[in-house]
Amino acid sequence: MSLDSLTAELLGQPLDQFTSRRNAKVKELKASGQADLAREVSALKKPSLPLWAVNHVDRATLDGLRSAAQAVARAQAAAASGRSNSARELRTASEEFQRRLEAAGVAGADVLRQGGHPAGEETLRRMREILRLAALDGGQAWDRLRNGALVTEPHPRDDMLEMFGAGGAPAGGRQAEQAEARRAADLAQRAARADEELAERATQTAQRLREEATEAAAAARRAAERATSAEQEATRARAQAKKSHRAAGQQRPAKRE
Numbered sequence: 637m638s639l640d641s642l643t644a645e646l647l648g649q650p651l652d653q654f655t656s657r658r659n660a661k662v663k664e665l666k667a668s669g670q671a672d673l674a675r676e677v678s679a680l681k682k683p684s685l686p687l688w689a690v691n692h693v694d695r696a697t698l699d700g701l702r703s704a705a706q707a708v709a710r711a712q713a714a715a716a717s718g719r720s721n722s723a724r725e726l727r728t729a730s731e732e733f734q735r736r737l738e739a740a741g742v743a744g745a746d747v748l749r750q751g752g753h754p755a756g757e758e759t760l761r762r763m764r765e766i767l768r769l770a771a772l773d774g775g776q777a778w779d780r781l782r783n784g785a786l787v788t789e790p791h792p793r794d795d796m797l798e799m800f801g802a803g804g805a806p807a808g809g810r811q812a813e814q815a816e817a818r819r820a821a822d823l824a825q826r827a828a829r830a831d832e833e834l835a836e837r838a839t840q841t842a843q844r845l846r847e848e849a850t851e852a853a854a855a856a857r858r859a860a861e862r863a864t865s866a867e868q869e870a871t872r873a874r875a876q877a878k879k880s881h882r883a884a885g886q887q888r889p890a891k892r893e
Contacts, residue, residue: 639676643785647691654682686762691784692747693740698782701740704733705771740767
């Protein structure tokens with residue numbers, strides 16, 4: 637049992653249960669004589685909401701993002717060497733990376749909604765930044781993210797690739813921030829629309845069930861009324877039967893001696 641596997645186990649649970657589950661795991665490890673591992677687990681801090689969410693993005697989406705990041709690195713190296721058509725390749729690779737990053741961001745937003753968490757613009761922006769930096773880095777942070785065990789947000793290295801714009805050239809700091817803010821806003825709007833559609837479907841379902849319940853209640857009332865009427869009719873019929881039996885007894889001829 638490794639620290640990463642235990643971390644992934646803790647991060648795989650609802651965020652509000654992280655601290656209690658971590659503390660319980662620490663006690664369990666101490667009781668089993670694994671004091672060193674218990675200390676490491678005890679040092680794990682509750683992750684931020686964006687960090688928790690990206691650990692739940694599926695591997696297929698993450699692998700596609702990493703492959704796109706590697707393609708960007710190769711295209712940039714080709715452009716630096718002056719190879720023909722390298723600018724076009726860099727632009728194409730950059731656009732594909734942006735699409736993959738968008739898909740990973742959408743997947744993370746879905747995780748937030750399913751967990752009952754708000755998908756605000758700042759949360760989505762930080763989530764995309766974690767995904768971007770981890771994918772471009774491709775080191776230990778990426779390995780831990782892919783295993784659902786990333787507990788600290790990565791930071792850009794001096795030699796790390798910058799975010800590429802649609803034209804294939806590195807975007808300036810302010811321009812990149814504005815583009816990222818627009819993408820985060822777009823994701824937030826998509827999340828809001830998805831929530832509205834879900835709420836509308838839930839409202840329609842509730843209305844349909846309410847109508848069905850009303851109809852069922854009305855049918856039950858009618859059935860109860862019919863049952864009451866049948867019981868009353870049965871009571872009258874029994875009373876009439878008794879009267880008929882008595883009348884028949886009174887009219888029976890006397891025996892001759």
